[in-house]
Amino acid sequence: MPDRVRLTVDGRSVPVEAGVTVAAALANAGVASLRSSVTGEGRGVLCAMGICFECRVAIDGAPHRRACMELVRDGMSIATGPDHGLQTTDDGLSHEALDGDVAVVGAGPAGIAAACRAAESGARTVVLDEGLTPGGQIHRHLPGAEPPEAARRWIERLARSGAVVIGGASVFDVARHGEAFLLSAETPSGACAVTAKRVILATGARELFLPFPGWTLPGVMGAGGAQALLKSGASFAGRAAVVAGSGPLLLPVAASLAKAGADVALVAEQAGLSTVAGFGAGLARFPGKLLEAARYRAAFLGAPYRTGTWVAEARGAGCVESVVMTDGRKRFEVACDLAAVAFGLVPNTELARLCGCAMRGSAVAVDENQETSVEGVFCAGEPCGVAGVDVAVAEGEIAGMAAAGRADPAAEPALGRARASGRRFAARMEGAFSPRAEIRGLARPDTIVCRCEDAPLSALASCSSAREAKLASRAGMGPCQGRVCGPALQFLFGWDSDTVRPPARPALIGHLTVSR
Secondary structure (H helix, E strand, O other): OOOEEEEEEOOEEEEEEOOOEHHHHHHHOOOOOOEEOOOOOEEOOOOOOOOOOOOEEEEOOEEEEEHHHOEOOOOOEEEOEOOOOOOOOOOOOEEEEEEEEEEEEOOOHHHHHHHHHHHHOOOOEEEEOOOOOOOOOOOOOOOOOOOOHHHHHHHHHHHHHOOEEEOOOEEEEEEEEOOEEEEEEEEOOEEEEEEEEEEEEOOOEEEOOOOOOOOOOOOEEOHHHHHHHHHOOOOOOOOEEEEEEOOOOHHHHHHHHHHOOOEEEEEEEOOOHHHHHHHHHHHHHOHHHHHHHHHHHHHOOOOOEEEOOEEEEEEOOOOOOEEEEEOOOOEEEEEOOEEEEEOOEEEOOHHHHHHOOOEEOOEEOOOOOOEOOOOOEEEOOHHHOOOOHHHHHHHHHHHHHHHHOOOOOOOHHHHHHHHHHHHHHHHHHHHHHOOOHHHHHOOOOOOEEEOOOOEEHHHOOOOOOHHHHHHHHOOOOOOOOOOOHHHHHHHHHOOOOOOOOOOOOOOOHHHHHHOO
């Protein structure tokens, strides 16, 4: 029997499993609605990885704490529902300053590989990561737990490398500081300022959420969000789940939920049968990926897998109770209390854009050494375009060696080939699983598009740009700072994201003094 701690949730005592996140503990206790939106709607977990800010609660009197980013503690007091004021000071918290040769932002596969290569080359290396443990979202695990087998070698190598790893660090600014760079971050213990000669941005990616009626109901979350919540300690045993959206991510999510005891009622891929079949046939050149896909499908073999099918609407009173699916011709309803829905991934490029790095479409442009258009700023992994773990590791190694000024002629050719091959595969995948045009028509005039500010489609329809939408409706001005609605607006209207300004993430006023 795992150890348990006792929380006070909205005045009632709740025993929960120790060592899990607050979001997972609340889900296990049956608390689906965590906050009230600006118009009074109940909201629950959406991304489960700190991006969307939908899971904000008050913890021990401190408001706006992201439940997915904090571990439970015995005696912790949690208040859900309406916002509980503003926290603008950092009384009792420390201000830490560090100096290094190379600063790495992100400790996913790309960031870990970059930090290992840089530190092993003799560069003083500091890693800043928002997660509770190194590994990123794909290798997410709780503190004290064994890391996934696929990540264990790299995580152990990072621990031996000599790099300084600062967990729970949310970087909100990067700026030129003389001949170096100043990175400003918030950590659980206070503000942190890191000065480094070179910076490697390995900030990963986030899910693409597209609006449809009912998508703000508690119980509707991202596909990756459901998997992240599971890895954070949530129990899905007995839950009725629908997994829908686009891309290969649907398969491991459905497999994980099924293995966790959920009743997977349907897995729906919006891409058509011929497209999915053609992509699958192309996997013959990648037997490892084909075997992996088959293994995932076997894990939820009892559930139907439908192509050319997508979510048209989520229904429920206070929480999701069913989803309406469509293939463009007919509609049918599926009962569920969990709808895991997302349409692929979006690179996290905010810090790169803040540095002034040139972009290539929605990704950061880099040269053969992973250096951006800004001298001394390197980028690796998903911010350069979503391409998976193998590419992220290869690019991380290349960036780490280049930033440290230490080449490895024996390894570089193989790393270059892995990068090129992975990027070609990613281009095929993007072409196959891009969201279909019909999804643009799902949102009704009263459908919320900006979840932070409750801005409906009707408030945006007459606007001509993201900036105009911001002025008219505050869309993109909430805590997530457009990370959810920005890509949705680009998909719906073709609008480019508005300019990025510091702080790139919400930060306490007292912590802004360490910036710039």
